[in-house]
Amino acid sequence: MATAKDRAQAKAGSGLNDDIGEQKRLELYRTQVVLREAEQRAYDLFLQNLVKGTSHLSLGQEAVAAGFAGAMKPGDLSFCTYRGHAHTLARGVPVEKVLGELMQRDNGLMRGKGGSMHLTSVDHGVMGSYAIIGAHLPIACGAAWRAQYKGDKDVSVCFFGDGTTNIGAFHEALNFAAVWKLPVIFVCENNLYMEYTPIGDVTAVPQPAADRASAYGLERILIDGNDADVVYRAAQIAFDKARAGEGPSLIECLTYRQSGHSRADPAKYRPEGELDRWKLRDPIKIYRERLLQFGVAERVIADIDAQVRKVVDDATEACKAAPPPPLDIIATDVYADGGWAWRN
Amino acid sequence: MAELTYRDAVIRGIAQEMSRDPDVVFLGEDVAKAGGVFKATVGLYEQFGPLRVRDTPISEQAILGAAMGAAMTGLKPIAEIMFSDFFAVCFDYIANEFPKSRYMSNGQVKCPLVVRTGNGAGSRFGAQHSQSVENWCMMIPGLKVVAPSNPRDVIGLLAASVRDPDPVIFLEHKSLYPTKGEVPDGEIVDTLGTAKVLRSGKDATICALALMVPRALEAAEKLKAKHGIDCEVVDVRSLVPLDTQTILGSVARTHRLFTVEENPRLCGWGAEIVSIVADEAFYDLDGPPVRITTPHIPLPAADILEDIVLPTPDRIAETVRRSLQS
Ligand SMILES: Cc1ncc(C[n+]2csc(CCOP(=O)(O)OP(=O)(O)O)c2C)c(N)n1
Numbered sequence: 249m250a251t252a253k254d255r256a257q258a259k260a261g262s263g264l265n266d267d268i269g270e271q272k273r274l275e276l277y278r279t280q281v282v283l284r285e286a287e288q289r290a291y292d293l294f295l296q297n298l299v300k301g302t303s304h305l306s307l308g309q310e311a312v313a314a315g316f317a318g319a320m321k322p323g324d325l326s327f328c329t330y331r332g333h334a335h336t337l338a339r340g341v342p343v344e345k346v347l348g349e350l351m352q353r354d355n356g357l358m359r360g361k362g363g364s365m366h367l368t369s370v371d372h373g374v375m376g377s378y379a380i381i382g383a384h385l386p387i388a389c390g391a392a393w394r395a396q397y398k399g400d401k402d403v404s405v406c407f408f409g410d411g412t413t414n415i416g417a418f419h420e421a422l423n424f425a426a427v428w429k430l431p432v433i434f435v436c437e438n439n440l441y442m443e444y445t446p447i448g449d450v451t452a453v454p455q456p457a458a459d460r461a462s463a464y465g466l467e468r469i470l471i472d473g474n475d476a477d478v479v480y481r482a483a484q485i486a487f488d489k490a491r492a493g494e495g496p497s498l499i500e501c502l503t504y505r506q507s508g509h510s511r512a513d514p515a516k517y518r519p520e521g522e523l524d525r526w527k528l529r530d531p532i533k534i535y536r537e538r539l540l541q542f543g544v545a546e547r548v549i550a551d552i553d554a555q556v557r558k559v560v561d562d563a564t565e566a567c568k569a570a571p572p573p574p575l576d577i578i579a580t581d582v583y584a585d586g587g588w589a590w591r592n
Numbered sequence: 593m594a595e596l597t598y599r600d601a602v603i604r605g606i607a608q609e610m611s612r613d614p615d616v617v618f619l620g621e622d623v624a625k626a627g628g629v630f631k632a633t634v635g636l637y638e639q640f641g642p643l644r645v646r647d648t649p650i651s652e653q654a655i656l657g658a659a660m661g662a663a664m665t666g667l668k669p670i671a672e673i674m675f676s677d678f679f680a681v682c683f684d685y686i687a688n689e690f691p692k693s694r695y696m697s698n699g700q701v702k703c704p705l706v707v708r709t710g711n712g713a714g715s716r717f718g719a720q721h722s723q724s725v726e727n728w729c730m731m732i733p734g735l736k737v738v739a740p741s742n743p744r745d746v747i748g749l750l751a752a753s754v755r756d757p758d759p760v761i762f763l764e765h766k767s768l769y770p771t772k773g774e775v776p777d778g779e780i781v782d783t784l785g786t787a788k789v790l791r792s793g794k795d796a797t798i799c800a801l802a803l804m805v806p807r808a809l810e811a812a813e814k815l816k817a818k819h820g821i822d823c824e825v826v827d828v829r830s831l832v833p834l835d836t837q838t839i840l841g842s843v844a845r846t847h848r849l850f851t852v853e854e855n856p857r858l859c860g861w862g863a864e865i866v867s868i869v870a871d872e873a874f875y876d877l878d879g880p881p882v883r884i885t886t887p888h889i890p891l892p893a894a895d896i897l898e899d900i901v902l903p904t905p906d907r908i909a910e911t912v913r914r915s916l917q918s
């Protein structure tokens with residue numbers, strides 16, 4: 249049987265109008281720039297004390313979010329972690345809605361009731377961002393079960409970190425999905441670290457997700473998570489498999505978070521030079537070079553950059569001007585009747 | 593009318609709802625082909641087939657997580673956790689996921705599911721298979737918590753739970769599975785958040801739940817026969833929503849309040865009821881409210897030990913008599 253890698257190589261072809269094509273490539277580039285600019289802005293706003301609480305950025309991991317979102321169809325579902333801004337934006341949720349939530353304004357995605365770790369936009373297929381490690385893997389299985397049961401063609405995609413492969417829910421979900429042959433894709437973003445501890449220090453196998461795949465009868469898939477083309481192709485294969493009723497995939501994407509774990513973590517635990525080495529493989533840098541190499545004009549790229557910058561600037565201003573949420577939402581939507589009453 | 597066991601009422605309740613709505617699906621350990629470890633799901637697999645009645649691995653987190661994902665996206669799952677004690681290994685879903693998703697998402701996410709579980713003592717199973725965990729659930733905003741005491745309520749409240757748009761924890765009492773009761777023919781649908789006065793009386797109100805209900809009723813009969821004390825027995829049925837009006841109404845008639853709780857004493861649901869009555873009906877009371885509970889200990893396994901620690905009809909009757917006559 250051909251491996252995912254063989255199939256990806258077979259598909260790849262060459263030149264700008266290969267299997268991916270110019271239009272999709274410009275979309276993948278644009279998405280990555282949106283994520284980069286919005287996350288950078290979130291960080292700046294955090295330092296200005298305009299983003300309160302916490303925030304977990306995906307700076308350096310944009311290719312994973314862009315590649316998967318680029319391969320999704322409307323109706324496909326994303327399940328994210330607290331490090332979920334990028335995946336939320338990649339599904340087309342407006343930057344203003346995300347920054348508004350981070351800035352705890354009334355224009356935020358959940359009007360300040362969820363916060364940065366729980367971004368949810370059901371209309372965009374973003375079925376929640378989960379802050380308890382591993383919790384959303386079984387939940388994604390359930391959404392996939394619904395699709396299987398009802399004969400719906402959507403696929404559930406669950407994003408999580410390397411550290412998540414060591415919690416029970418990961419293993420329960422993988423086995424469950426495999427046994428029930430669910431249309432779900434598990435995407436491990438191996439950014440080398442949990443919060444502060446290198447994943448290798450606490451994991452029995454070198455590749456925390458890929459090396460576990462065989463335990464669940466799944467193919468070992470380990471890809472370059474900093475190249476959006478590679479991610480996009482791997483995603484397409486997994487979507488095809490899921491939609492064909494052939495069950496789940498587990499994909500480990502090698503990437504690196506260029507920021508600290510959360511908030512203003514200076515990430516002092518990183519060895520000297522590691523960040524610089526990974527910056528040479530920065531996903532946006534790689535992709536810009538790819539576009540140029542395929543003959544996309546510098547001006548086209550610069551236009552995308554400028555458009556995105558303007559979107560993020562406008563969103564920032566809109567959020568700064570937005571009021572805080574009204575106090576009466578404190579007691580709404582605890583129960584389905586819209587309120588919080590637990591007694592008569 | 594037919595006489596049915598509590599166990600068979602569970603089967604009938606699930607079957608009633610699965611027949612009505614194809615979006616109702618059922619999953620759990622050993623529930624399908626084997627019919628459940630308490631035989632409370634026998635025949636459902638044969639009736640509704642392998643797509644709707646599914647055996648799972650021993651993966652409580654996967655069971656509840658999958659139920660949630662299915663509920664969020666349009667199904668109405670019933671998930672079984674074999675013993676309520678096992679809530680401790682999947683408590684994230686009960687405490688953090690089901691009840692908070694709607695709120696955190698500002699109303700975008702729904703979670704209409706039911707978790708059925710075998711709760712309570714009396715089987716001599718020891719401290720990890722006998723607990724009454726209603727308090728673990730009641731303390732969490734966003735959940736509903738139901739515990740029927742008889743076959744008719746099993747069907748009616750289970751139907752109401754399945755039809756409810758919120759996550760419901762449905763606590764079946766293991767020691768009640770073999771008990772029998774009259775159940776009307778045809779569809780039965782009850783209402784969550786309603787307590788029931790099962791016995792009228794003028795001297796004291798006894799609030800009880802699940803297995804403690806038949807014990808409170810037995811105590812009331814003893815008190816009447818031996819001491820002429822006439823107790824009103826309220827089956828609380830639903831801890832969330834809590835029917836405080838029925839309880840306050842009863843206390844207004846009897847002027848005394850007793851709660852009978854199987855759970856260990858600290859933070860038991862009775863404390864919440866006592867606090868509500870103290871706040872809102874203090875001047876109706878002729879004496880201090882009294883909680884009758886299991887002591888604050890893990891449950892012992894041996895029959896003579898377990899029998900002593902749970903509230904018994906005799907202990908209930910004696911506590912009420914002493915309080916009223918002092
Ligand atoms: C059950 C649980 N344990 C611990 C934490 C605290 N925590 C938050 S993020 C994190 C690291 C997760 O690492 P990884 O899965 O690699 O994701 P990354 O943050 O790198 O994206 C930890 C330990 C948590 N949120 N939930």
Ligand SMILES: [Mg+2]
Pocket residue numbers: 409410411437438439440441442
């Ligand atoms: Mg990590």
